[in-house]
Amino acid sequence: MPQTLIRKNPGNFKTLPLFVEATPQALAYQSVGMPQNFTQTLERRQPIAVDDPEQFSIELANLGVSVRLTLAWQGRDYWVLVRQRREDRGDVVLKLISGYVPAHELNLPLHTAVQEVAEECLLETPGGWLNGRFKETWLPDAYGGALKYRETPTFDLIPKAGAARTVLCGAQALIEQPRAYVHLPTASLQLVYDLRLEVPKEAKGLSLYHVDERLENDQLVARLSRKRPDLYLIPLDGGKPLPELYTLRKGELHAAPTRGLFLAESFASQEGWVVREERVKWKDWLHRQGLEVPAVRRSGLKKVATKARALIRLARHKL
Known part of the structure; x- marks a missing residue:
């Protein structure tokens, strides 16, 4: 049975609409209007269009952050994805760790991104749950009231190289240089931070879990x-x-099935500053990466059944 970790009042969350100006060199955003709650934000997330994906000015519903998290574990690197049922879009996708940026953090969305890692990516060992640090700052033990966090060892969350084009909040360039795109189907600005999570060698028997909030x-x-x-x-x-x-x-x-799998829009093609797709099929994304879709392996029983059907068809043909 799922374990309840925390309950929150959704009315406490407030964010702000944005005004965005994009040029081929940079994208700048600033807040406009009055604070809005989660329901009001969803109502504003309606499809929009721009004439030139490299240069435009437009008002958007909200600012969101995602983390392209690279997990370093036992000498290998892995991208981390989480499963989400998106009630507002009626689908289920694998996506990057992500969340809405609250009004008081619009000028420091990196803080929101780090908080999302602490809340959505949980690392369990036989001795308890791992905590970590971003540079010299401890991550919050998001569910300290329900889970036992270990004092040691700890993981390190490290920023990787940023995007080439500048993103500004007002006139101030954002630290760690996130990738930015305007998602046209939801009228939102999305910032993607590239971070690396290094698991300590002492963390044996590691299990990974995703926790997300639902209304x-x-x-x-x-x-x-x-x-x-x-x-x-x-x-x-x-x-x-x-x-x-x-x-x-x-x-x-453990290998996970990929049949019928969809990835969120952060994996879709970006044109200039915009992303037009809601989601992308796993196999289509593989093709765009120049990767071959793995052939489905048949079990021994299936192979025997296939050969038997072929022999029956051959016998009928001869008769």
């Missing part, structure tokens, strides 16, 4: 389900993704 009876509820970890890994080779997907339980990788 239930006017409360935001976060639950942990060990039967559905909902956190997935794409292995990297020389920094490039491989056409494989895994979960990690008790120190062992």
